Amino acid sequence: MATANKNLSHYDKSTIPNAKEFRFGIVVSEWNDNITEGLYKGAIEALLDCGAIKENIMRWDVPGSFELIYGSKKMQEQQVDAVIAIGSVIQGETKHFDFVCEGVAQGIKDLNVLHDIPVIFCVLTDNTMQQAIERSGGIHGNKGAEAAIAAIKMAELRKNN
Numbered sequence: 140m141a142t143a144n145k146n147l148s149h150y151d152k153s154t155i156p157n158a159k160e161f162r163f164g165i166v167v168s169e170w171n172d173n174i175t176e177g178l179y180k181g182a183i184e185a186l187l188d189c190g191a192i193k194e195n196i197m198r199w200d201v202p203g204s205f206e207l208i209y210g211s212k213k214m215q216e217q218q219v220d221a222v223i224a225i226g227s228v229i230q231g232e233t234k235h236f237d238f239v240c241e242g243v244a245q246g247i248k249d250l251n252v253l254h255d256i257p258v259i260f261c262v263l264t265d266n267t268m269q270q271a272i273e274r275s276g277g278i279h280g281n282k283g284a285e286a287a288i289a290a291i292k293m294a295e296l297r298k299n300n
């Protein structure tokens with residue numbers, strides 16, 4: 140199902156564990172910060188709405204999405220139950236977009252394989268700024284909220300297994 144067919148901000152609280160006992164680390168890319176700040180806002184609002192305690196949410200900023208890999212690795216070493224990696228990659232004139240997107244996706248995948256703290260991939264990979272706007276609090280909702288719910292669910296899965 141494409142994003143266009145669902146609202147990224149929609150969730151049913153009755154199906155989500157209470158997040159009050161969990162600690163979250165959020166790593167935010169500074170590239171396209173008009174987008175990443177919107178994603179962060181969506182994530183924070185959803186975490187708090189589902190019971191997370193503000194003092195249990197830690198934020199670090201990194202220069203770009205490619206640095207989300209290292210930042211998330213170091214965040215895994217903190218006393219957190221899940222990490223959310225927030226970025227916005229937008230197609231430019233060259234193939235750099237492809238390498239950044241693939242590199243970040245593979246790097247975050249590797250962190251989930253190598254370490255026991257889940258890292259949620261909250262990285263928009265859009266063709267245009269408009270697409271990014273629509274997915275960070277616009278008509279398609281907020282991928283930050285979607286990532287927050289995933290973080291809660293994965294922290295619960297880790298706690299129970």
Ligand SMILES: Nc1c(NC[C@H](O)[C@H](O)[C@H](O)CO)[nH]c(=O)[nH]c1=O
Pocket residue numbers: 168170171202203204205206226227228229230239
């Ligand atoms: N073009 C975008 C970038 N590029 C920067 C890289 O992420 C990285 O910081 C640089 O290559 C140095 O290692 N980053 C984004 O997050 N979004 C972009 O659209």
Ligand SMILES: CC(=O)[C@@H](O)COP(=O)(O)O
Pocket residue numbers: 228229230231232233234235236237239
């Ligand atoms: C994703 C990028 O690195 C890209 O936005 C950079 O733009 P360009 O490909 O025009 O150098």
